[in-house]
Amino acid sequence: MAEKLIFELGRIDREGVSIPPDDLESLNIDELIPEELLRKRDPTLPEVSEVEVIRHYTRLSQLNFCVDTHFYPLGSCTMKYNPRIGEKLSTLEGFTSLHPYEPDELVQGVLKIMFDLGQYLCEIGGFDAITLQPSAGAHGELTGLLIIRAYHETKGRKRSKVIIPDSAHGTNPASCTLAGYKAIEIKSGKDGCIDLKRLQEELDEETAAVMITNPNTLGIFEEEILRIAEITHSVGALLYGDGANLNALMGITRPGDMGFDVLHFNLHKTFAAPHGGGGPGSGPVAVKKELEPFLPVPVIVKKDGKYTLDYNRPLSIGKVKSFYGNLPVIIKAYIYIRMMGAQGLKRVSENAVLNARYVINRLKGAFDLPYNKPPMHEGVLSGKKFREYGVRTLDIAKRLLDYGFHPPTIYFPLIVEEALMIEPTETETKETLDAFIEAMLKIAEEAVKTPELLKSAPHTTPVKRLDEVKAAKELKLRWKEYK
Numbered sequence: 001m002a003e004k005l006i007f008e009l010g011r012i013d014r015e016g017v018s019i020p021p022d023d024l025e026s027l028n029i030d031e032l033i034p035e036e037l038l039r040k041r042d043p044t045l046p047e048v049s050e051v052e053v054i055r056h057y058t059r060l061s062q063l064n065f066c067v068d069t070h071f072y073p074l075g076s077c078t079m080k081y082n083p084r085i086g087e088k089l090s091t092l093e094g095f096t097s098l099h100p101y102e103p104d105e106l107v108q109g110v111l112k113i114m115f116d117l118g119q120y121l122c123e124i125g126g127f128d129a130i131t132l133q134p135s136a137g138a139h140g141e142l143t144g145l146l147i148i149r150a151y152h153e154t155k156g157r158k159r160s161k162v163i164i165p166d167s168a169h170g171t172n173p174a175s176c177t178l179a180g181y182k183a184i185e186i187k188s189g190k191d192g193c194i195d196l197k198r199l200q201e202e203l204d205e206e207t208a209a210v211m212i213t214n215p216n217t218l219g220i221f222e223e224e225i226l227r228i229a230e231i232t233h234s235v236g237a238l239l240y241g242d243g244a245n246l247n248a249l250m251g252i253t254r255p256g257d258m259g260f261d262v263l264h265f266n267l268h269k270t271f272a273a274p275h276g277g278g279g280p281g282s283g284p285v286a287v288k289k290e291l292e293p294f295l296p297v298p299v300i301v302k303k304d305g306k307y308t309l310d311y312n313r314p315l316s317i318g319k320v321k322s323f324y325g326n327l328p329v330i331i332k333a334y335i336y337i338r339m340m341g342a343q344g345l346k347r348v349s350e351n352a353v354l355n356a357r358y359v360i361n362r363l364k365g366a367f368d369l370p371y372n373k374p375p376m377h378e379g380v381l382s383g384k385k386f387r388e389y390g391v392r393t394l395d396i397a398k399r400l401l402d403y404g405f406h407p408p409t410i411y412f413p414l415i416v417e418e419a420l421m422i423e424p425t426e427t428e429t430k431e432t433l434d435a436f437i438e439a440m441l442k443i444a445e446e447a448v449k450t451p452e453l454l455k456s457a458p459h460t461t462p463v464k465r466l467d468e469v470k471a472a473k474e475l476k477l478r479w480k481e482y483k
């Protein structure tokens, strides 16, 4: 049964909290507040007991699928398990009671954590300097592109465009536009990788940057990356790395060594902080030495064993965020890296790739694998063959809910028809992967034999198929409008 609204629970005059009667002299509210500001009638607040509130919200918290309850192979999003120790330590009083205006000498501990995290990320990515401020990957993209822009302007170059493959995440062209560049899309080659010839044709003195992710959004490693970096640099353009797929590479190879000049990290993906409905993000941006002067202020510097926030940076692009970034996410990433160690992070990437290859290999007979190369940490299948039965990828995704799995990402990347983008991550057991594979194989059978079952799915969830756009287009925030 659907959960009622909290306004529909309870009874008139039921109280959540009872306060003992006071013996203070009462004041007349009319004399304290101007008449026109006074409420004409009582607010319509829910009148519920404490236990009703607890049960209501506990039930609501369990209606959704989440990493803590279900396998969540949402491609591109790296929905790995978020270790509880991160929650515990990042909410220590010493962190939560910090005031952002405290002087540097009183917050040496947290500055050290931020400084050290920056160093670790530079080492993992192969870069020289970093900012931890951006709030998420997309914000990191914008920050990185503004740094690139400042770099070109300082050199007196007017550049107008950024080249992006057609497999790019939607935030990439959006960030280019926000940074004042024209996003030029190039078609991927038959193998799903950057087409060097097309790239060469577009590259010119107007090109500020080439923006790519490696492995790309198909989960395929761009083997020509060194050549891509070389021809990009040959026209004076820079190579921007969308680091959302870093979970495939840690401890194995480094974007900085591949020739990337700028890289954003998604701490909430690769470094195990809750995200999506579970919490805010963090998108640090690392750069090569020559871009360091343009980093946003403040930059954390260490001198004579002391940490300070340096604002005196004349070439800086300025501030991109109030204060210093999403600190709890930064702390969680720091804890995760310290806990895993260098060998541990390498194992993370090895297992992330192994898990993805296992799942894709077992599913590629029942579904199509449009780009048949060994996937890295994720792989993209297509449900195109089920169209003749009237079944779309959306139906497959909805049916997975009945089997107790959060669906993979669907309809992305855009270059794959009826795409199913599966990223199992390293934190899943073989038993879980097998159960997911069995469900997918069964659904592939159902699509042919009983397509209606898929088209009307999900059947077991508290609500059936939703109009996913309606809630965004017709916001209803007053409870009476629901009636």
Ligand SMILES: *Cc1c(COP(=O)(O)O)cnc(C)c1O
Residues within 6 Å of the ligand: 076, 077, 136, 137, 138, 139, 169, 171, 172, 213, 217, 242, 244, 245, 266, 281, 283
């Ligand atoms: C998630 C993702 C982004 C955007 O990152 P956010 O942290 O969601 O803003 C960009 N590119 C790719 C490939 C991604 O997977």
